[in-house]
Amino acid sequence: xxxxxxxxxxxxxxxxxxxxxxxxxxxxxxxxxxxxxxxxxxxxxxxxxxxxxxxxxxxxxxxxxxxxxxxxxxxxxxxxxxxxxxxxxxxxxxxxxxxxxxxxxxxxxxxxxxxxxxxxxxxxxxxxxxxxxxxxxxxxxxxxxxxxxxxxxxxxxxxxxxxxxxxxxxxxxxxxxxxxxxxxxxxxxxxxxxxxxxxxxxxxxxxxxxxxxx
Amino acid sequence: xxxxxxxxxxxxxxxxxxxxxxxxxxxxxxxxxxxxxxxxxxxxxxxxxxxxxxxxxxxxxxxxxxxxxxxxxxxxxxxxxxxxxxxxxxxxxxxxxxxxxxxxxxxxxxxxxxxxxxxxxxxxxxxxxxxxxxxxxxxxxxxxxxxxxxxxxxxxxxxxxxxxxxxxxxxxxxxxxxxxxxxxxxxxxxxxxxxxxxxxxxxxxxxxxxxxxxxxxxxxxx
Amino acid sequence: xxxxxxxxxxxxxxxxxxxxxxxxxxxxxxxxxxxxxxxxxxxxxxxxxxxxxxxxxxxxx
Amino acid sequence: xxxxxxxxxxxxxxxxxxxxxxxxxxxxxxxxxxxxxxxxxxxxxxxxxxxxxxxxxxxxxxxxxxxxxxxxxxxxxxxxxxxxxxxxxxxxxxxxxxxxxxxxxxxxxxxxxxxxxxxxxxxxxxxxxxxxxxxxxxxxxxxxxxxxxxxxxxxxxxxxxxxxxxxxxxxxxxxxxxxxxxxxxxxxxxxxxxxxxxxxxxxxxxxxxxxxxxxxxxxxxxxxxxxxxxxxxxxxxxxxxxxxxxxxxx
Numbered sequence: 015x016x017x018x019x020x021x022x023x024x025x026x027x028x029x030x031x032x033x034x035x036x037x038x039x040x041x042x043x044x045x046x047x048x049x050x051x052x053x054x055x056x057x058x059x060x061x062x063x064x065x066x067x068x069x070x071x072x073x074x075x076x077x078x079x080x081x082x083x084x085x086x087x088x089x090x091x092x093x094x095x096x097x098x099x100x101x102x103x104x105x106x107x108x109x110x111x112x113x114x115x116x117x118x119x120x121x122x123x124x125x126x127x128x129x130x131x132x133x134x135x136x137x138x139x140x141x142x143x144x145x146x147x148x149x150x151x152x153x154x155x156x157x158x159x160x161x162x163x164x165x166x167x168x169x170x171x172x173x174x175x176x177x178x179x180x181x182x183x184x185x186x187x188x189x190x191x192x193x194x195x196x197x198x199x200x201x202x203x204x205x206x207x208x209x210x211x212x213x214x215x216x217x218x219x220x221x222x223x224x225x226x227x228x
Numbered sequence: 229x230x231x232x233x234x235x236x237x238x239x240x241x242x243x244x245x246x247x248x249x250x251x252x253x254x255x256x257x258x259x260x261x262x263x264x265x266x267x268x269x270x271x272x273x274x275x276x277x278x279x280x281x282x283x284x285x286x287x288x289x290x291x292x293x294x295x296x297x298x299x300x301x302x303x304x305x306x307x308x309x310x311x312x313x314x315x316x317x318x319x320x321x322x323x324x325x326x327x328x329x330x331x332x333x334x335x336x337x338x339x340x341x342x343x344x345x346x347x348x349x350x351x352x353x354x355x356x357x358x359x360x361x362x363x364x365x366x367x368x369x370x371x372x373x374x375x376x377x378x379x380x381x382x383x384x385x386x387x388x389x390x391x392x393x394x395x396x397x398x399x400x401x402x403x404x405x406x407x408x409x410x411x412x413x414x415x416x417x418x419x420x421x422x423x424x425x426x427x428x429x430x431x432x433x434x435x436x437x438x439x440x441x442x443x444x445x446x447x448x449x450x
Numbered sequence: 451x452x453x454x455x456x457x458x459x460x461x462x463x464x465x466x467x468x469x470x471x472x473x474x475x476x477x478x479x480x481x482x483x484x485x486x487x488x489x490x491x492x493x494x495x496x497x498x499x500x501x502x503x504x505x506x507x508x509x510x511x
Numbered sequence: 512x513x514x515x516x517x518x519x520x521x522x523x524x525x526x527x528x529x530x531x532x533x534x535x536x537x538x539x540x541x542x543x544x545x546x547x548x549x550x551x552x553x554x555x556x557x558x559x560x561x562x563x564x565x566x567x568x569x570x571x572x573x574x575x576x577x578x579x580x581x582x583x584x585x586x587x588x589x590x591x592x593x594x595x596x597x598x599x600x601x602x603x604x605x606x607x608x609x610x611x612x613x614x615x616x617x618x619x620x621x622x623x624x625x626x627x628x629x630x631x632x633x634x635x636x637x638x639x640x641x642x643x644x645x646x647x648x649x650x651x652x653x654x655x656x657x658x659x660x661x662x663x664x665x666x667x668x669x670x671x672x673x674x675x676x677x678x679x680x681x682x683x684x685x686x687x688x689x690x691x692x693x694x695x696x697x698x699x700x701x702x703x704x705x706x707x708x709x710x711x712x713x714x715x716x717x718x719x720x721x722x723x724x725x726x727x728x729x730x731x732x733x734x735x736x737x738x739x740x741x742x743x744x745x746x747x748x749x750x751x752x753x754x755x756x757x758x759x760x761x
Contacts, residue, residue, distance in 0.1 A: 026665070064310065064313060064314070084317065096307025096310070097307060098310065099306065099308075100308060102247060103246070107242070111235060111238075112311060114232075115311070115315040115322075117232075117316055373680075376677075380673050381663075384663045386663060390659055390660060390663055394656040397656065401684075401688055401690075404694070408694075429687070432687075440676055440679070440680055443597075444673060447673050448669070450672075453557075459556075463568075465566060465632055468568050469567060469568060469571055469628075472571045473574065476574050476625065491740065491741050495744070498757045501748060502758070
C-alpha cells in the first residue's frame with residue numbers, strides 16, 4: 015500500500031500543492047489531474063522518490079520511502095515524459111539494459127515479446143535515433159510488459175504520441191496489471207478506459223488539493 | 229551489485245564505441261596541447277626535458293576535464309539517469325561503473341599515448357616508465373574527482389566553465405605528485421614516495437568520491 | 451616603539467609603500483564589504499516593499 | 512524570547528527567530544571587532560619592536576597571518592554548516608554557509624595581497640610560489656567555485672545542497688592540498704626565507720597576531736550575521752513575518 019501524508023511541494027517561490035493526502039491499494043488506479051504547471055510531474059517524481067517533498071511524507075507498506083530507497087525502487091516502474099532511450103543503442107539493447115539494471119532477466123526472447131506487444135518488434139535492431147516519436151514511446155512502454163510482477167507503475171503521460179491501437183494495448187495492459195493486484199499512478203489528458211477496482215483522482219487544481227474518490 | 233556495475237560498464241563502453249569520434253577527439257586534444265608547448269617555448273632539448281612532466285600532466289588534466297561533459301549530461305538529458313536512480317541498485321555502484329568506463333575511455337588512452345609524447349620531449353626511458361605509471365595511478369583519481377564536479381553542475385547553465393572552476397583546484401595534489409614523480413626520476417631521486425602518495429589519493433578518492441557523486445546526482449535530480 | 455615623528459612613522463624604515471599598501475588595502479576591502487552589506491540590506495528592503503505593494507494591489511483587484 | 516519562555520537551539524534554528532537574534536548580536540560583534548582590531552593595530556605599530564632582519568616590513572605579518580588563518584578557518588566553518596544543513600536539512604545552516612563564503616574569499620584575497628607586498632621587499636619579487644601563498648591561491652579558487660556554483664543554480668534548495676557537497680569535498684581536500692603544496696615547495700626550494708621561520712616569534716608579536724586574528728574573527732561573525740539577515744529576508748519573502756517585518760520598517 016502506498017500512502018501519502020500531507021505532501022507539500024514548492025518550486026522556487028511557488029507552492030504547487032500542499033496538504034495532499036491519499037492512499038493507494040492493490041488493484042487501484044490513481045489519476046493525477048490538473049492544469050499545466052499544477053505540479054503533476056512534480057508529484058509523480060515525489061512518488062518515485064526522486065524528489066523529496068518540502069513537507070509531509072510517503073509511506074510504502076507502512077514504512078517511509080526515504081528510509082529504504084533502493085528497496086522501494088525495486089517495487090516501482092517509472093516512465094517519465096522522457097523515454098529514457100539512448101539514441102545510439104538499438105531498441106532491443108535499450109530494453110535489455112533497462113531490464114538488467116532493474117534486476118530482471120535480460121534474455122532477448124522476453125524483450126522481443128515485450129516489443130511485439132506494442133507492435134514494434136520489427137524495430138528491435140534499429141538504433142533508437144531513427145525511430146519516430148510514437149515508436150520510441152512504444153519501446154519505452156514495452157518495459158511495462160516485462161515487469162508485471164513489479165507492483166507499482168508510475169506513468170507520466172503514457173498515452174502521449176500513441177496511436178489508437180497502442181492506446182488500446184496499453185489500457186489492456188493496465189487493466190490486467192490492476193486485476194492481478196497491481197497499482198497504477200498516471201497523469202493523462204484523455205479519459206482512461208480501464209476497468210479497475212477503483213479509480214482515484216487527485217486534482218491539483220483545487221487549492222487544497224483535496225482527494226476525491228470517483 | 230557486481231552485475232549492475234557490469235551492465236553499466238557494458239552500456240557505457242558500447243555507447244562510447246558507437247561514438248568513437250568523441251574518444252578520439254579527446255585524445256587528439258591531448259596530443260595537440262602537448263605539441264603546442266615546444267612551439268611556444270622553443271625547441272631546446274634540456275628545457276623541454278624539464279618541462280615535459282608538467283606539460284604532459286597539465287594536458288592530461290585538461291583532457292580529462294573536457295571529457296567530463298560526457299559523463300552524466302547525456303544520460304541526464306534523455307532520462308536514462310533518472311532510471312538509474314530508480315534501478316533499485318545502490319547508486320554508488322552505478323556511479324562506480326560510469327566512472328570506470330569514463331576512465332577506460334579518457335584516462336587509459338592517455339596512459340598509452342603519453343610515452344610517445346614523452347619521446348618528443350626527449351625524456352629518458354626510466355622517466356617514460358614512471359610517467360606511464362603515474363598516469364595509470366593518477367588519471368583514475370581525476371575521473372573520480374571529476375565525477376563529483378560533473379554531477380554537481382548537471383543541467384546548470386554555463387556548466388562547461390563551471391566544472392573547470394570546481395574541479396581543477398581539486399586536481400592540484402594529483403598534478404603535484406604526478407608531475408613530481410616524473411621530475412624526481414629525471415633528477416635521479418627516485419619516484420617511489422610520489423607514486424605511493426598517488427596511490428594513497430586513489431584509495432581515498434575511491435572511498436569518498438563515488439558517495440559524493442551519488443549525493444550530488446540525487447541533488448541534481450530534484 | 452617610539453617613532454619620534456610622523457615622517458618616520460609613514461616611512462616605515464623605507465618600507466612605507468609595502469606596509470601601508472597592505473594595511474590600506476585591507477581597510478579598503480573591509481570597508482567595501484561593509485558598504486556592500488549595508489546597500490544590499492537597503493536594496494532588499496526596498497525591493498521587498500515594492501514586492502509586497504504589488505502583491506497588495508493584485509489582491510485588491 | 513520564545514513565548515513559552517523555553518530556550519532551545521531548535522528555536523533559533525528557524526530563520527524567523529534567528530533573524531532578530533542576529534540583528535541584536537551583530538552590533539556587539541562589530542564593536543568587539545573594532546576594539547580588538549584597534550588594539551591589534553596599536554601592538555603592531557607601537558609595541559612590537561623593529562625586526563633585526565627585515566626591518567619594518569615584517570609589520571605586514573600582523574595582518575597577513577591572521578587573514579590567512581581566518582580564510583582557512585572560515586572555509587572549515589562553512590564546511591561544518593554545510594554538513595549540518597545537508598544532514599539535518601535545516602535551511603538556516605545552509606544560509607549561514609552561503610553567507611560565510613564572500614567574507615572568507617575576502618580574507619583569502621587579503622592574505623594574498625599582503626603576502627605579495629611582503630614578498631617584494633623580502634624576496635625581491637611580488638609573487639613567490641611559497642607554500643602558504645600557493646595554498647591561499649587555491650583556497651581562493653575553492654571559494655570562487657563555491658560561490659559560482661551557488662549562483663549558477665536557480666533552485667534554492669538545490670543550490671544549498673550542491674554547495675554543501677562541494678564545501679565538504681573542499682574541506683577534505685584542503686589538508687591534502689596544503690600538504691601537497693608544502694611538499695612541492697620544499698622540493699623545489701623556491702624561497703630561501705619561509706614566512707614561518709622569518710622573524711623570531713617574539714611574545715609581543717604572537718600576541719599582536721592573536722589579537723588581530725580575534726578581531727578578524729569577530730568581524731567575520733558580524734559580517735556573516737548581517738549577510739544572513741539579507742539572505743533570510745530574500746528567501747523568506749513569501750512568509751507573513753517577513754511581510755510584517757518590512758511593513759514595520761516603513
